[in-house]
Amino acid sequence: MKERVTRRSLLGGAGAAGLIGAFPAAAQSARADEGSFQGKVVLITGATSGIGEATAKAFAAQGAKVGFCGRREQLGREVERQIRRAGGQARYIKADVRVPAQVKAFVDEVARHFGGLDIAFNNAGVSATADPHELTVEQWDDVNDTNARGVFLSIKYEVPHMLSKGGVIICTSSGAAERARPNGAAYTASKRAVQGIVKAAALAYGTRGIRVNAILPGTTDTPFIRVPGLSDEEWEKFKKAYGPLNIDGLERVAEPEEIAGAVLALASPEFGYMTGTSVPVDGGATAGRKMVLPPGTPRS
Numbered sequence: 001m002k003e004r005v006t007r008r009s010l011l012g013g014a015g016a017a018g019l020i021g022a023f024p025a026a027a028q029s030a031r032a033d034e035g036s037f038q039g040k041v042v043l044i045t046g047a048t049s050g051i052g053e054a055t056a057k058a059f060a061a062q063g064a065k066v067g068f069c070g071r072r073e074q075l076g077r078e079v080e081r082q083i084r085r086a087g088g089q090a091r092y093i094k095a096d097v098r099v100p101a102q103v104k105a106f107v108d109e110v111a112r113h114f115g116g117l118d119i120a121f122n123n124a125g126v127s128a129t130a131d132p133h134e135l136t137v138e139q140w141d142d143v144n145d146t147n148a149r150g151v152f153l154s155i156k157y158e159v160p161h162m163l164s165k166g167g168v169i170i171c172t173s174s175g176a177a178e179r180a181r182p183n184g185a186a187y188t189a190s191k192r193a194v195q196g197i198v199k200a201a202a203l204a205y206g207t208r209g210i211r212v213n214a215i216l217p218g219t220t221d222t223p224f225i226r227v228p229g230l231s232d233e234e235w236e237k238f239k240k241a242y243g244p245l246n247i248d249g250l251e252r253v254a255e256p257e258e259i260a261g262a263v264l265a266l267a268s269p270e271f272g273y274m275t276g277t278s279v280p281v282d283g284g285a286t287a288g289r290k291m292v293l294p295p296g297t298p299r300s
């Protein structure tokens with residue numbers, strides 16, 4: 001059975017709204033005048049939900065000033081409000097990473113508003129699943145324009161703000177860059193492209209003090225993967241069964257906060273000698289033999 005799943009179709013139900021409420025208690029009580037990213041300016045693309053949202057909150061809880069984008073204004077404003085209410089500093093700016101002028105305006109405004117740019121997390125992404133002959137040209141273009149071209153555009157406009165004093169760029173690729181699925185051509189191609197851009201940028205800017213790495217999340221519980229139509233209780237049950245069937249190693253789906261934790265670690269000076277790499281944070285999935293299927297895909 002062929003299944004076509006877009007990020008949009010996975011966004012139905014309580015998914016995004018549920019995550020909005022999932023700001024961890026520790027982060028909520030954190031003060032912006034303490035923390036290991038105190039005063040750093042962090043830019044994130046795609047932080048209106050999921051991994052980006054969790055990362056924005058985690059950086060803000062560690063004292064960073066966070067500027068982030070996404071197209072869904074209401075969610076963006078809500079994430080911004082939650083971070084500020086918890087004592088953090090955040091600014092949401094509506095921007096579509098497929099549109100060069102919007103990416104440039106977003107990046108420049110974050111740097112202007114907060115006074116520079118130290119760390120960028122280029123994370124916005126979408127997916128489309130269909131075997132190659134059934135994938136539409138529009139789906140291919142949308143996935144690649146968002147995931148690959150969007151990362152190129154982000155780096156293009158971020159780097160000028162980092163050339164004089166260095167910085168850190170982390171880009172979201174995927175475990176799918178390393179392990180293809182029959183119906184994942186557009187997504188895998190786009191996420192491998194991210195790894196290529198990261199390698200080139202790491203070489204181009206190494207001597208300017210800019211580190212560039214890719215993170216490869218495994219299956220993570222965000223609206224990206226949520227099966228439409230399931231109640232929260234059904235989804236929890238589904239996830240419990242999904243992990244052991246699909247994910248070697250830890251045999252469970254990641255929480256977005258776990259991916260955020262890895263992003264913060266990579267951005268920290270402790271990883272100051274790491275650049276040009278792709279780091280899987282996938283519970284062991286790429287080390288194993290199971291084929292990770294999008295949740296909801298029946299195993300034949």
Ligand SMILES: NC(=O)c1ccc[n+]([C@@H]2O[C@H](COP(=O)([O-])OP(=O)(O)OC[C@H]3O[C@@H](n4cnc5c(N)ncnc54)[C@H](OP(=O)(O)O)[C@@H]3O)[C@@H](O)[C@H]2O)c1
Nearest residue numbers: 046047048050051070071072096097124125219220222224
């Ligand atoms: N969840 C997983 O299992 C998994 C695994 C590996 C990799 N990833 C990658 O992780 C990243 C984050 O995904 P997620 O799981 O957190 O899913 P998500 O909750 O759907 O988040 C995707 C984010 O990207 C933003 N986005 C999408 N298209 C955009 C565009 N054209 N312009 C600006 N922002 C855009 C979305 O914001 P708007 O819709 O508001 O624009 C949203 O904030 C993606 O790159 C995804 O490919 C996810």
